[in-house]
Amino acid sequence: MSQILRSKELNLIAMFLAFLAVFVPYFVNVPALDVFSTKLITITAITTAFTLLLAIYSQFRRGFDFVRRKPRGWIFKVYMMTAILLMLLFALGGLETGPYHWVMYAIITPLSSVNYGILAFYLASTCARAFKARNTKSILLILTSLIMLFYQAPFTGVYVNLGPLGIYLADTFVMAAGRMFLISVTVGAIVFGVRVLLGQEPSVLGIGREE
């Protein structure tokens, strides 16, 4: 039985039927199919939410393995596992007050903010070093960046109206790059989806290696 359930063909058929159940109602108005599709999506949402438990299990399994082998930095794994357990425990005591609330606002908030804030220093340093007028392309890049930096600084607009130029750059070159990125990602996702449905990406189903 387990061999049948693990078979590539059966998995692909199940996936293809699930795909049709969600895809077809977008184009055909059949109420019964719509209800089935909605239920299927809700079941998927709830099932995938439970992957959080799987993630916690994996983290602990990997963490215990680290602690047993004691490679460099193993103590951080102990810290991580303790933090997960404590937060689970704290959350049971209430979310609005108490230890959970304190950890959220006194530890997670500042750490997360600092993590993001220090990026500004790296960006500034990289920007100052990389933007050198070595050739025509880099000169164009620097000119554009200078215009955009002046345009984005709110004070500039009070005295110099760079708005039309900034909007022109945003609506043409930036928009073109943005669209190209979105179209590439979307086409890539469609191609990947078709490959999955054709059984050319079996690793998605966990039934083999990627071809």
Next chain:
Amino acid sequence: MMSVLKHFAEYDRRIVYLALFLVVTIMLMTPIGLPISVSPSTMQYYDVLEALGPDDRILAVLNTEFSGYMEIQSGIIASIRVMVEKEAKICIAVAHPEATGIPELVLSAIKSTMDEHQYTYGEDYVVLGYVFPNEASVASAAQDWHGAIHNDFYGNSIEGTFLDEINDWSDWTLISDYTTGIQTTALINHFGLRGAPMIVNGIGVEISILAPYLDTGIYKALLQSMRGGAELEYLTGHPGPGMTAMDAFTIGHYLMILLIVIGNIGYFGYTRNAGRNVE
């Protein structure tokens, strides 16, 4: 002269760190209140908010971590304040575990406005917590709201709240997305593309990815990063964290320009000549 040019070309990166740290810290601690200009995109965003009324139901999605919140908090606070002033009904949903702590910060920042308009939990606003962990959950909420969501963040049933009037995506007047990019595509796919009006407040690096959706009409308006938030604060007449940060924002931008210019003076005055001499 050559030593100065050499210094311009090869200065220690820690000088950049120190200069930026000093500029930002000094400007945040002693703001001088530089005037700011309001961009057309913020005006467009403000017009959408201004058109709201008591019959409107808004799904505000915090698609951000705490880190990203620091950049768009001014936009979030200013937007939700206008929604409260317009007495629209607001449901706050979250798409990242860290963001479960954000609604409390936002609601406490606009407490006086909420008290003024007698906002009541359940009747006028609901906080859902982490209900959008993945695309399937967004799709599910768009198609069958009550099939997907039963409780609020505090573990209470959502029955008896204004959410009783919501069945699917079409019952929302507005989807207001505050994003670093987590479930934004899912919201577009399952709410925006079906026809639910959407507005968005995104971090700086997301703007070029979000802008095409403004062009296609999926987004009714786009509020750009912290600067947009500050402009919205200015328009609504409630100065907050955005306007406080604008001095540092402006001077930080000018510092970047100065560093680029200095780097290029060093490049042409020293690095390039040194290269020629070696050849």
